[in-house]
Amino acid sequence: MAREIAKAYEPQQIEPRWAEYWVKEALFKADPNAPGPVFSIVIPPPNVTGSLHIGHMLEHTEIDILTRWHRMRGYNTLYLPGTDHAGISTQRVVVKQLMDQGIDYHKLGREEFEKRVWQWKAEAGSQITEQMKAIGESCDWSRERFTLSPEMSRVVRKVFVALYNEGLIYRETRLVNWCPVCLTVLSDLEVVHEERQGNLWHIRYPVSGSKEFIVVATTRPETMLGDTAVAVHPEDERYAHLVGKTVVLPLMNRRIPIIADAMVDREFGTGAVKITPAHDSNDFEVGKRHKLAEIDVMTDDGRMNAAAGPYAGLDRFAARKKIVEDLKAGGLLEKVTEHKNSIGICERSKTIVEPRISTQWFCAMKGLAAPALKAVREYEPGKENTIQIVPDNRRQEFLNWLDNIRDWTISRQLWWGHRIPAWYCGDCEQVIVAEEPPTKCSKCGSGRLTQDPDVLDTWFSSGLWPFSTLGWPEKTADFEKYYPTSLLITGYDILFFWVARMAMLGIHFTGKVPFRTVYLHSLVRTGSGEKMSKSKGTGLDPVVLNQQYGTDAMRFCLASMAAPGTDIVLSDDRLGGARNFANKIWNAARFLLMNLDKFEAGGTQIEELAAPEVRAKAPYAAGGAVPLVDAWLFSRLAGITELVNSALGNYRFHEAAQAVYQFFWGDFCDWYIEWVKPELQNTDRERAVVAWRNLFAGFDAALRLLHPFMPFLTEELWHQLPQPSGAKSIALGAFPEAQARWKNDAAEKDFALIQEVILELRNIRAERKVEPKRKVAAEFYSASADIRETVRQNLDGIQRLAVLSGLEFVVESIPQGGAMRSTARFDVRIDPTTGTPATSINARVIEASAELAKIRKEIERIEKDIASKERQLGDETFRSRAPEKIIRGMETTLEERQVELKKLQERLGQFEKGPPA
């Protein structure tokens, strides 16, 4: 049976097949009755109409790595997928789409509009989940959820009504953040602040019945049309005589009072402030204190309204311009200065947010925040009902925010979302809040009821996600088994938007924290440090990258860069490196497969290699002893496995990925495979079988270690290699555990010595420009009998990997100079006459002088090192305080350094006598 696979790894040929297989076989369907400890994770639901971006790719890679890792370790694992209706952004997308077709969504009417959005959701909504399937995320697709599905909506209504009945949800008129483009109120979090260079206009307000002016400074002249007072500080002597008088509001010719209020900063501007309660939150407070009128001078789309008199109809910025001109013309503009201030921008539309008086629904937060605060503050490993936040520095951020939390504006003037379950009676003042539509007024019995037109902030339903998706409020098997979820992986940019709200609502409604740990992943940034964004054209499209490099390479690359707490800048180089790694793995497997035939031809059933019990017994001994290289490999494997398991347990993806990389490429391919090649063909059948068994067991373990990072590649290769019949997927197999019996310090030390000997020999060859294939004679010297013995026992491998015709053990130290190298423990020399003869004299002189300089530099470095060590070791305080291990180690190193120094000095002496042979 010929086992041939393509010469290079071609992910496009492989990925779709396994992606489909995993879904079709429902391999990752969770079973609440299955045994094992629980690992459950719910996806941060991406926007239903969105598509996968690079941030998702990182997030989902991390989630899937941990999910697959836990599953392989025998956990009862659930990875629950789903999407978010994403109220405001979805509505914007559909509105724009309609606009492109020349349709005004207002004219369509609410019902028809909602229908169109559902239609759009049906068409576009599966894109992101299809992509998730295509990149092989190991979700349980039978449990897919959507925040606006009937089931989730019922939970939303239930929660709303409960909070209302508890008095935590209320309706009130106050100054809110208004987006004139989205035409809805926004929560504080949806307003992003930006520092911008603006102006401070100093405007003269004439004092009534006097020739005096009071000068106010403002950054927003257009709001003066709604001024209802001018305020000064009560103790400001400059204006004391004016308090109680009135001014004539310029342009409007309205008389407004001069009042005294302590909120005024005497140092700022002129010390006199215009008060516009309807358009500034500070002024709103002042207005309340002084019972001032609130004059809204704008329309909901940011134009001046009728109250703005002659400016009505102008856009707010046009009005500003016009007003400034008019003031100037009237001699009322004293001066204009530059002023930097931070302004609020709508997160979605990027428009400047307008503070505006409006009646909205709010959720009181203080009471909800307290238990969440407690759960995070009191976290300790293993402590029930507390939440761990990783990385730790985000924890303080979380606590600070919750400490200063303000009420949450939960209503939105949108059509796409969970409609607020509140009805207003047309015949009395009654407000009815209920889970199901009421038929008549609970107070007057009237049937004239209208439902509140607004919908809920999209984060309201997301806030319920960890329990709404698991069947709450019913005590379903899923809820009982998988809640609280084990872990939440999400971006730190939505720590407050989402994580905090889930924590609060989860604890409030279920009495338990919704997740035990929150791991906040990095953000993927562009080369210039910005957050990647498709709209800015700076985003990398993961679908394109997956095509180009393969999903596995992409995943591996992201994982290897995902150090907690630092952002990621992705580069083609880095992706290419990961792709090369995938190819390396592929080719190592190819090597195994190509040789399997030969092995089989020798009469051994390859099925034997597939048997788990055969693999479990590795490393096998040949002739009574485990060959050094095998003992070394499995000892390394034990170390790497330990490291990977501990790194993944601590969300240190990069450490885990890099460790596997080094192991596979460096240890397994460069050394192990190269070393065992001849053994596989050994005419001593028993030895060959041992070599094969060990090779397969080693490769099998490596494949499993790699699987969470590179699921497609490993699944494909796993199926190509002999496996027990009936085994469906590497994903359902066991993850390696570090075996105590694999640990072998002596083997690691001995093989490291062999590697060093080979390295030094190759080094001389390269320096002497010996042709790669030319076998040269070499000499070896070591004062240590142990070292000599280790080298003697591994002579074949050394000769082969260093391309020697023979290695002679000499009894005396090899004189310094010529084609030799020294370390503290041994000397090696090659016979230059077997190498390539004479380069030109000129070249030799240059080389010699370069080497001389190198030797001198090295001597200098070692002398410095020796001096520092001698000083430390001679220091009594050091000896008494430093750990024994450090002292011991330093002493040994010092001895070695001294030997090295002596040899180098000898070498230098040789050089000075004359050029080397």
Next chain:
RNA sequence: GGGCGACUAGCUCAGUUGGUUAGAGCGCUCCCCUCACACGGGAGAGGUCAAAGGUUCAAGUCCUUUGUCGCCCACCA
């Protein structure tokens, strides 16, 4: 105005509790298309860890100050 983070090899970045000669990928130099892999193999060069001070037997790692850059929070007109 507060708070946080970054500054380590030409580039992009690792470096958990301070402990013997600071690492990786890419790039660079030299040699090789050797029967798994040129998406490869072999051998190298390259860093006074942003600056200054301090703590310590010992500092890339802890403290202070400064500089540059980035982020978050905050109602200063």
